[in-house]
Amino acid sequence: MSTTVYVPRDATALALGAEAVATAIAAEAARRSLELRVVRNGSRGAFWLEPLVEVQTGNARVAYGPVRAGDVASLFDSGFLEGGKHRLGQGAVEAIPYLHKQLRLTMGRCGVIDPQSLADYQAHGGYAGLQAALAMDGAGIVKAVTDSGLRGRGGAAFPTGIKWRTVLETAAPQKYIVCNADEGDSGTFSDRLLMEGDPLCLIEGMTIAGLAVGATRGYIYLRCEYPHAHAALNAALAAARAAGFLGQSVAGSGRAFDLEVRLGAGAYICGEETSLLESLEGKRGQVRFKPPLPAIRGLFDSPTVVNNVITFASVPIVLARGAACYRDFGTGRSRGTLPVQLAGNIRRGGLVECAFGVPLRTLLEEFGGGSRTGRPVRAVQVGGPLGSYWPASKFDTPLDYEAFAQQGGMLGHGGIVVFDDTVDMAAQARYAFEFCALESCGKCTPCRIGSTRGVEVIDRLRAGDRPAQQEALLRDLCNTLTHGSLCALGGLTPLPVLSALEHFPEDFVKPKAAVAAGS
Amino acid sequence: MSARRPVTVPLRVEPGSDLPPPERSAVLEAVQACGNLPGPLLPVLHAIQDRLGWVPPRAVPLIAFELNLSRAEVHGVLSFYHYFRESKPGRHVVYLCRAEACQAVGAGALEAHAKRRLGVDFHGTTADGRYTLEPVYCLGNCACGPSVLIDKELHAGVTPARFDELVAE
Ligand SMILES: Cc1cc2nc3c(=O)[nH]c(=O)nc-3n(C[C@H](O)[C@H](O)[C@H](O)COP(=O)(O)O)c2cc1C
Ligand code: SF4
Numbered sequence: 002m003s004t005t006v007y008v009p010r011d012a013t014a015l016a017l018g019a020e021a022v023a024t025a026i027a028a029e030a031a032r033r034s035l036e037l038r039v040v041r042n043g044s045r046g047a048f049w050l051e052p053l054v055e056v057q058t059g060n061a062r063v064a065y066g067p068v069r070a071g072d073v074a075s076l077f078d079s080g081f082l083e084g085g086k087h088r089l090g091q092g093a094v095e096a097i098p099y100l101h102k103q104l105r106l107t108m109g110r111c112g113v114i115d116p117q118s119l120a121d122y123q124a125h126g127g128y129a130g131l132q133a134a135l136a137m138d139g140a141g142i143v144k145a146v147t148d149s150g151l152r153g154r155g156g157a158a159f160p161t162g163i164k165w166r167t168v169l170e171t172a173a174p175q176k177y178i179v180c181n182a183d184e185g186d187s188g189t190f191s192d193r194l195l196m197e198g199d200p201l202c203l204i205e206g207m208t209i210a211g212l213a214v215g216a217t218r219g220y221i222y223l224r225c226e227y228p229h230a231h232a233a234l235n236a237a238l239a240a241a242r243a244a245g246f247l248g249q250s251v252a253g254s255g256r257a258f259d260l261e262v263r264l265g266a267g268a269y270i271c272g273e274e275t276s277l278l279e280s281l282e283g284k285r286g287q288v289r290f291k292p293p294l295p296a297i298r299g300l301f302d303s304p305t306v307v308n309n310v311i312t313f314a315s316v317p318i319v320l321a322r323g324a325a326c327y328r329d330f331g332t333g334r335s336r337g338t339l340p341v342q343l344a345g346n347i348r349r350g351g352l353v354e355c356a357f358g359v360p361l362r363t364l365l366e367e368f369g370g371g372s373r374t375g376r377p378v379r380a381v382q383v384g385g386p387l388g389s390y391w392p393a394s395k396f397d398t399p400l401d402y403e404a405f406a407q408q409g410g411m412l413g414h415g416g417i418v419v420f421d422d423t424v425d426m427a428a429q430a431r432y433a434f435e436f437c438a439l440e441s442c443g444k445c446t447p448c449r450i451g452s453t454r455g456v457e458v459i460d461r462l463r464a465g466d467r468p469a470q471q472e473a474l475l476r477d478l479c480n481t482l483t484h485g486s487l488c489a490l491g492g493l494t495p496l497p498v499l500s501a502l503e504h505f506p507e508d509f510v511k512p513k514a515a516v517a518a519g520s
Numbered sequence: 521m522s523a524r525r526p527v528t529v530p531l532r533v534e535p536g537s538d539l540p541p542p543e544r545s546a547v548l549e550a551v552q553a554c555g556n557l558p559g560p561l562l563p564v565l566h567a568i569q570d571r572l573g574w575v576p577p578r579a580v581p582l583i584a585f586e587l588n589l590s591r592a593e594v595h596g597v598l599s600f601y602h603y604f605r606e607s608k609p610g611r612h613v614v615y616l617c618r619a620e621a622c623q624a625v626g627a628g629a630l631e632a633h634a635k636r637r638l639g640v641d642f643h644g645t646t647a648d649g650r651y652t653l654e655p656v657y658c659l660g661n662c663a664c665g666p667s668v669l670i671d672k673e674l675h676a677g678v679t680p681a682r683f684d685e686l687v688a689e
């Protein structure tokens with residue numbers, strides 16, 4: 002019997018050399034006349050161990066990592082095909098504490114299955130949610146999603162069931178399901194991980210949404226920086242179509258649903274839902290005024306559900322296991338789980354899915370293991386480029402939308418970017434303005450022009466040029482941005498800027514000696 | 521009264537007839553493949569750039585004509601999106617991640633090094649036409665930065681020394 006070996010095809014694993022590892026394993030097996038089957042799975046998200054090679058032994062999958070192509074011969078010598086001992090051995094993969102301590106609901110199949118295999122997907126609970134949904138009417142599905150407490154994972158945390166109900170109740174000849182796979186926030190990769198590791202889960206979630214609201218067409222708006230996710234999605238779409246899970250009669254139900262992938266073109270603002278719809282229509286990605294809500298007049302003026310990848314991907318399990326089963330996890334009004342992403346200067350970076358309520362510190366220390374450089378962690382930015390910079394004094398804040406807001410931050414898409422004590426927080430604040438200037442859609446003056454003024458003010462402040470006046474100007478500018486912007490790009494850029502100023506004021510002061518020297 | 525002078529009626533030049541053949545066929549094939557999609561402009565521009573490496577501004581009239589859009593609309597879209605190029609790139613495009621998670625692990629130093637090593641600023645192409653350097657804002661590899669994408673190949677943990685190896689290959 003041939004042994005099965007798993008080598009991830011996830012983008013990060015590939016960037017760390019997984020392709021060469023897969024090739025070396027096949028070559029070494031051929032050289033030794035050993036029969037083995039190499040499955041290209043997704044990543045489990047423990048990126049610090051990638052490329053993480055797994056071997057199916059009698060009762061468990063035994064893991065080795067991080068494996069380089071040069072380690073492959075020695076792995077064979079150590080009998081890794083039987084789970085033999087090796088310096089890269091990590092034991093049974095499910096027992097690795099980083100993975101074992103997580104609560105995988107949405108991302109449970111990532112890294113486990115062959116993402117292109119429909120049979121594998123179904124063997125691991127795939128399409129059970131759709132089967133359940135097919136036995137309900139639209140209102141029943143919407144009720145299950147509402148009762149689960151699921152809120153949008155793209156950033157704004159709007160209750161998903163309420164959005165779906167609006168679309169369901171808006172009569173129209175054509176409705177659309179649109180997946181926001183623009184994942185533009187730095188420090189985030191959960192969408193990518195899911196699309197590469199379990200793309201059928203997203204497809205199933207969108208199909209259920211289509212049944213729920215009466216939409217027959219869907220689009221996945223994918224950022225073009227994700228070529229591997231693009232390939233994985235297209236392969237999964239073909240598999241789903243071939244098996245009759247997409248098309249004129251979804252799973253033989255007589256109800257139609259199909260979808261396609263559309264690529265973005267490197268504009269951060271196209272992650273904002275109305276800008277995304279403009280882009281899908283083939284226009285410049287300029288933000289639309291609301292109302293009308295996309296749920297009432299969205300894509301091509303039709304009622305449209307727009308949700309994030311993780312939001313859709315959380316729906317199948319809600320339908321399969323019941324709303325209560327999902328709602329039972331979490332805290333306060335944040336129900337279920339959040340796939341958190343540990344990024345930046347962190348020792349054990351990767352994806353950690355856990356129930357809401359876990360303190361930030363647990364993620365940074367227990368999972369993340371502190372900074373990669375070994376220096377003290379000075380600041381974290383949670384929630385992408387529009388999120389606040391926090392000092393260590395806030396690390397006891399629990400993962401919870403409301404708790405974060407109360408502390409002047411936001412959870413957003415769950416990205417946590419870690420900085421050690423070499424960071425210059427004034428430079429980070431400057432970058433926030435620079436990014437806003439670069440990505441502004443140009444509709445509002447404060448965002449379009451004010452962002453560039455912000456860069457200049459910070460430059461003068463750092464140069465020690467009349468600092469008190471510059472700081473007053475900076476606060477005034479931020480106030481204008483907060484109140485005079487149509488969307489959160491302009492509206493929230495003050496968050497990283499002012500939080501950096503509040504918690505790290507020393508970085509904005511030019512040393513007196515330097516001022517005197519006139520340098 | 522003087523005799524009427526003959527007038528010349530300019531013939532309307534067929535859009536795209538002045539394009540180099542490879543560009544003309546790239547546009548026509550892109551339109552053939554994606555022109556019937558709802559909201560076809562972005563897919564068409566992607567298909568053209570996939571073929572040519574850029575979208576030549578002189579192709580705009582033909583794209584507009586084929587998709588029944590105004591030239592202003594096509595130009596507006598082309599110039600809005602950072603990814604679409606209106607100038608010919610080098611043989612390889614090097615995308616350097618400038619976003620926060622990569623900054624936290626040395627993207628700033630890498631950027632300075634890359635510019636020095638290639639002798640170009642962002643958007644510039646090396647004198648030998650081999651590399652074009654572009655900034656990018658996150659490649660989804662934020663746990664293992666600094667990240668660099670060369671053409672369609674992603675690289676993790678790129679130190680200045682590793683960068684030199686990559687561009688020497
Ligand atoms: C500037 C800006 C960028 C955004 N980028 C994204 C993104 O990349 N992905 C995403 O899902 N939502 C993004 N959003 C949020 C969307 O506008 C929208 O709230 C979301 O797609 C709704 O889906 P959800 O309810 O499932 O979160 C962004 C919002 C703004 C203002
Ligand atoms: S705040 Fe900026 S990005 Fe948002 S609509 Fe206004 S100009 Fe566009």
Ligand code: FES
Nearest residue numbers: 617622659661662
């Ligand atoms: S910030 Fe560089 S890859 Fe995400």
